[in-house]
Amino acid sequence: MLTVENLNVWFGHPPDRVDAVQDASFTVPQGESFGLVGESGSGKSTILRAIAGLIDTWSGTIAVAGKPQSARKRDRAFFKTVQMVFQDPYASLHPRHSVDAVLSETLRLQGMDDIDRRIARLLDDVGLGRGFCFRYPHQLSGGQRQRVAIARALAAEPRLLLLDEPTSALDVSVQAEILNLLADLRAEHGLTYVMVSHDLAVVGHMCDRLAVMQAGRIVEVMGVTALRQGTAQQEYTRQLIAASRGYARA
Numbered sequence: 001m002l003t004v005e006n007l008n009v010w011f012g013h014p015p016d017r018v019d020a021v022q023d024a025s026f027t028v029p030q031g032e033s034f035g036l037v038g039e040s041g042s043g044k045s046t047i048l049r050a051i052a053g054l055i056d057t058w059s060g061t062i063a064v065a066g067k068p069q070s071a072r073k074r075d076r077a078f079f080k081t082v083q084m085v086f087q088d089p090y091a092s093l094h095p096r097h098s099v100d101a102v103l104s105e106t107l108r109l110q111g112m113d114d115i116d117r118r119i120a121r122l123l124d125d126v127g128l129g130r131g132f133c134f135r136y137p138h139q140l141s142g143g144q145r146q147r148v149a150i151a152r153a154l155a156a157e158p159r160l161l162l163l164d165e166p167t168s169a170l171d172v173s174v175q176a177e178i179l180n181l182l183a184d185l186r187a188e189h190g191l192t193y194v195m196v197s198h199d200l201a202v203v204g205h206m207c208d209r210l211a212v213m214q215a216g217r218i219v220e221v222m223g224v225t226a227l228r229q230g231t232a233q234q235e236y237t238r239q240l241i242a243a244s245r246g247y248a249r250a
């Protein structure tokens, strides 16, 4: 479903150029949930944004469903296949657009018909009733907003969802609800996920495999069993696991 090979992503020009991602490679088979973890600034969001077509300064290969993507603008077919959910549902929804407006606009952009029935279905899919149709973002809780953002991502009927810390802006009690929703949606719709999280417990729960990043590079790609058992190949990964356990105990 996704192939990333020798990906380099940079910002700016020398001498101020930032090499945010260097020589990153991983593949995600259809239906898998793949995690990206690593310390702040290690390049996790940058990888997702490059895949999503939000950054054009990169080299290497990004192929989605076997189709290599160019650094320039993506076509409509791309956005039908790939959608992204951002960390902050407060920022990602337009304050003056009702839920109905957000979803109908996305559905129309995708050339879909039968808009009302689709909106009802989407709201149902994300555990919000039709009663939420005419609410505005400020009339929703953080968790409800993220449900709307997820519904908007699903509206295109994508196959690959890019999730950038989808629950880290939410209250702990709501995080589990949204994670469970995402797990259910993946099973129901046969979706493939790439999920960024700084929380190894979340990745251990949600993902099949993961890449560990440090300073722009992928230091290790591993299965979640190895993560749970703490049997990482690289010293850096073992430190990261130990640190997250120490934190969990504290």
Ligand SMILES: Nc1ncnc2c1ncn2[C@@H]1O[C@H](COP(=O)(O)OP(=O)(O)OP(=O)(O)O)[C@@H](O)[C@H]1O
Pocket: 011, 012, 018, 019, 020, 038, 039, 040, 041, 042, 043, 044, 045, 046, 047, 198
């Ligand atoms: N638009 C930009 N212009 C310049 N530098 C940037 C830009 N976006 C990101 N960077 C830099 O690229 C590096 C990687 O940033 P990125 O946002 O991918 O990190 P991250 O792993 O997602 O971190 P966090 O866990 O804090 O979200 C950082 O050094 C950051 O400062």
Ligand SMILES: [Mg+2]
Pocket: 044, 045, 046
């Ligand atoms: Mg980030």
